Amino acid sequence: MRAEIAVLDLQLRRRALLSYVAGMALYALVIVALYPQFKGATSLDQLTKNGSPIAALFGATGSLTSPSGWLDANIYENFLPLIMLLITVGYGASCIAGQDEDGTLSLVTILPMSRRAVVLQKVGALTVQALLLAIATMGCVLIGRQFDLSFPIAHLAGLSLGVALLGVDFGLCALAVGSITGSRGAALGFTAPVIAWIRPARYVSLFYWSVGNQQLANGLSLASVGVLISVGALLTLTAVAGFRRLDLH
Amino acid sequence: MTVVVSAENLTKTFGTHRGIVGVDVSVAEGDIFGFLGPNGSGKSTTIRLLTGLSHPTSGTAKVFGLDPIADAVEIHRRVGYLPGELALHPRLTGRQHVDFAAKVRGVQDRTFLDELVDRFQVDLERPTRTLSKGNRQKIGILLAVMHRPELVILDEPTSGLDPLMQDEFEHLMRELVSTGATVFLSSHELDEVQRVATRVAIIKDGHLVVTDTVEALRRRAPRTIEFSFPETADPKPFASIEGVRVVAADGKRITLALLGAVAPVLRVAAELDPLDVVARPADLDELFLTYYRDQSVEKPVDAR
Numbered sequence: 269m270r271a272e273i274a275v276l277d278l279q280l281r282r283r284a285l286l287s288y289v290a291g292m293a294l295y296a297l298v299i300v301a302l303y304p305q306f307k308g309a310t311s312l313d314q315l316t317k318n319g320s321p322i323a324a325l326f327g328a329t330g331s332l333t334s335p336s337g338w339l340d341a342n343i344y345e346n347f348l349p350l351i352m353l354l355i356t357v358g359y360g361a362s363c364i365a366g367q368d369e370d371g372t373l374s375l376v377t378i379l380p381m382s383r384r385a386v387v388l389q390k391v392g393a394l395t396v397q398a399l400l401l402a403i404a405t406m407g408c409v410l411i412g413r414q415f416d417l418s419f420p421i422a423h424l425a426g427l428s429l430g431v432a433l434l435g436v437d438f439g440l441c442a443l444a445v446g447s448i449t450g451s452r453g454a455a456l457g458f459t460a461p462v463i464a465w466i467r468p469a470r471y472v473s474l475f476y477w478s479v480g481n482q483q484l485a486n487g488l489s490l491a492s493v494g495v496l497i498s499v500g501a502l503l504t505l506t507a508v509a510g511f512r513r514l515d516l517h
Numbered sequence: 518m519t520v521v522v523s524a525e526n527l528t529k530t531f532g533t534h535r536g537i538v539g540v541d542v543s544v545a546e547g548d549i550f551g552f553l554g555p556n557g558s559g560k561s562t563t564i565r566l567l568t569g570l571s572h573p574t575s576g577t578a579k580v581f582g583l584d585p586i587a588d589a590v591e592i593h594r595r596v597g598y599l600p601g602e603l604a605l606h607p608r609l610t611g612r613q614h615v616d617f618a619a620k621v622r623g624v625q626d627r628t629f630l631d632e633l634v635d636r637f638q639v640d641l642e643r644p645t646r647t648l649s650k651g652n653r654q655k656i657g658i659l660l661a662v663m664h665r666p667e668l669v670i671l672d673e674p675t676s677g678l679d680p681l682m683q684d685e686f687e688h689l690m691r692e693l694v695s696t697g698a699t700v701f702l703s704s705h706e707l708d709e710v711q712r713v714a715t716r717v718a719i720i721k722d723g724h725l726v727v728t729d730t731v732e733a734l735r736r737r738a739p740r741t742i743e744f745s746f747p748e749t750a751d752p753k754p755f756a757s758i759e760g761v762r763v764v765a766a767d768g769k770r771i772t773l774a775l776l777g778a779v780a781p782v783l784r785v786a787a788e789l790d791p792l793d794v795v796a797r798p799a800d801l802d803e804l805f806l807t808y809y810r811d812q813s814v815e816k817p818v819d820a821r
Contacts, residue, residue: 272621279613280606371604375614375660377570379621380594515571517602 273376273389277363278396285355289401292351293408299342300412307333307416335417336484339409344479348405348431353463356398356439361455363390364507365446368516377516387447387508394439395432402432419484426488430478433496437474438463440503448510474499519546520582521668521699522567527576529562536562537723539576544701544716549694551714551731552703555809559723560703561601564672567701568598580668594622597661601672601703603654607646611639611656615663622664630663636685650677658686662693669693670701675709687713711801719808726808731801738804739774744786745793746771754785774803 278285306312312332331337364387367373376386406428410421438459446455466473473480477492522544529536537559544550554560565571566578569585569592578585580592605614615630624630634641639655640648648656654677662669669690675683690700690713704710710717711731718728727734739762744750752766760777775782779796786794 270621272617276617280608371600371602372606374570374598374600374604375606375618378568378593378596378598378600379618380590381621382590513572516565517570 269388270381270385271389271392273381273386274393274396276376277359277390277393281359281393281397285397285400288351288355289404292348292401293404295347296343296405296408297411299339300409300415300417303335303338303412303415303417306338307335309333334485335412335419336423336482339412339417339419339484340479340482343405343409344427344431344484348401349434349475349479352398352401352431352435353438355401356394356435357442357456357459357463359394359397360439360442360444361446361452361459363393363446364443364511364514365450365455366452368450368514369452371517373516383511384508387443387504387511390443391436391440391504391507394443395436398432398435398439401435402428420487423484423487427479427483430483430488430492430496433493433500434474434478437496437499437503440500440507444503444507444510447507447514450514450516520544520579521546521548522550522578522580522701524563524567524578525576527563527566527578528574529566529571530574535559535723536574537566537720540720540723540725542718542725542728544699546699547694547697548716549690549700549702549714551710551717552701552720553705553707553710553717553805554703554720555705558720560705560720561672562723563720564598564601564670564701564703568596568670569593595667597664597666597669599657599661599669599671599674601676603657605645605653605656608644610644611641611648611659614645614656615641615659618660619663624664629665630659633659633663633689636689637682651679651682654678655682658689662689665693665696666698668699668701670703672703673705674702675704675706683709707802707805719805721808734804735799735801737776738799738801739776740779740799741772741797741803742775742779742782743770743772743795743797744789744791745769746789746791750789755782758782758785 310333332341364373367376377383406424409417409424441462442455442459445458446452449455467475470476474496477495478488481492483492520543522542524540524542527540527542528538540559540563542563552560552563562571566573567580567585569589572586581595583592585592618624619627619630633639637655637658639659640652641656645653645656654674658674661671661674675686678686687709690702694700702710702714714731716728716730717734719726741764746769749768750766750771752763752771755761755771755773756763758781760775761782762774763771764774765772773782
């Protein structure tokens with residue numbers, strides 16, 4: 269499969285992407301390094317007991333002082349998804365609609381490549397960005413095993429995949445809206461409220477299937493992977509159909 | 518005659534806004550086809566329909582007999598396109614742009630590309646944001662012709678180029694045509710088009726107002742005659758002659774635009790004892806400006 273457009277887009281976003289990844293990795297390192305000081309402070313668990321408002325604020329669903337609770341509350345249920353969505357939704361809105369608005373998309377669309385292939389390469393670039401952030405964060409969290417953070421590596425890998433798929437799906441949502449409307453503003457303006465609306469929901473929420481169901485303690489279920497990939501596939505088909513009909517500059 | 522580009526009743530509207538209406542175009546293989554019109558007349562809209570970037574509201578377009586939307590990949594393989602408002606990635610260098618396009622197009626032999634870089638003195642090493650408009654335009658020209666396309670579609674190609682480079686670009690167009698290519702040249706620069714084009718279409722307010730060969734247009738174009746008289750002269754006798762339009766009457770000086778025989782004009786002028794007469798050959802500019810200015814849209818004329 270060809271990847272010239274994906275490589276070009278990654279090259280264009282290299283600086284911003286590396287800054288986000290480096291910042292997130294540094295933050296993750298600080299969090300895992302702080303764990304030994306908090307693991308004995310069981311009074312913290314009272315804060316998140318019985319789904320308290322504090323638990324909701326942190327996005328925590330279990331004990332704050334357990335390894336999985338610490339990582340969920342400080343990284344995987346809030347900060348990492350936030351950074352992930354900044355990267356993927358930003359790219360999703362700009363890679364078709366944004367580039368068409370600034371005129372650079374015509375450098376690609378006049379080449380002998382179908383619109384479907386263009387979208388698929390953009391999806392590829394989106395996936396690479398999400399995986400890069402998730403893997404870099406996972407690498408730093410793994411260092412936490414030196415700081416008394418014990419958890420199954422397979423569960424961490426599953427959670428990392430989950431958060432990457434979460435990012436890809438919302439990035440695809442922005443990409444699809446941008447492909448239909450040709451407007452970066454519409455892509456962002458539609459996706460951001462959807463994220464806010466869907467986040468607290470349970471079974472209809474991509475957050476629940478990716479990071480919101482104690483995946484670090486229990487592992488990422490196959491059902492979750494199935495839901496996240498199915499939503500991504502549906503959004504990709506929508507983006508291809510929209511882009512085929514879009515009038516370009 | 519092999520038709521490379523054709524459009525029949527091609528129409529594009531944007532909501533309630535006019536784009537182009539009922540455009541009929543036919544471009545033969547080996548032509549340099551000049552597509553003229555003032556800003557906002559519909560030139561770029563037509564080009565986007567021909568290149569499959571935009572979908573027609575109604576009517577049909579064909580390039581190499583193929584549908585620009587359904588067969589976009591095959592058409593794009595054989596077409597080079599320079600957009601009217603070329604946008605390059607500001608942080609990338611010209612070389613990165615060219616390498617990217619060459620890779621996707623599978624351009625292995627870079628001899629022609631290197632030759633163009635030399636001829637147009639293209640700076641490929643600096644980020645494009647640091648380049649002048651003219652130097653960015655040169656990169657656009659490379660991207661449009663580096664793969665030796667069978668059809669080159671150029672939208673305002675010499676915008677920003679200095680006169681020397683404009684001249685070089687005209688040579689390039691003629692060379693491309695001599696090797697079998699066809700050129701679709703959109704411009705609002707009358708001089709540029711009449712120097713290189715074999716056929717011309719004029720579009721105004723989204724409607725095609727004329728399509729003809731440059732030679733036929735030249736035959737229909739008015740000649741200009743300017744008389745100087747010893748006394749203030751009345752232009753009315755000239756205005757009543759068929760095929761004569763009084764362009765300017767400034768007391769002792771009268772300027773006429775003439776279509777047809779010159780004898781009736783000379784007879785009228787002789788009675789006024791002219792001091793001097795200057796005649797200029799057929800002026801396409803005057804003809805084009807007539808089409809540009811004319812508020813009514815004439816029925817399209819096609820000599821072919």
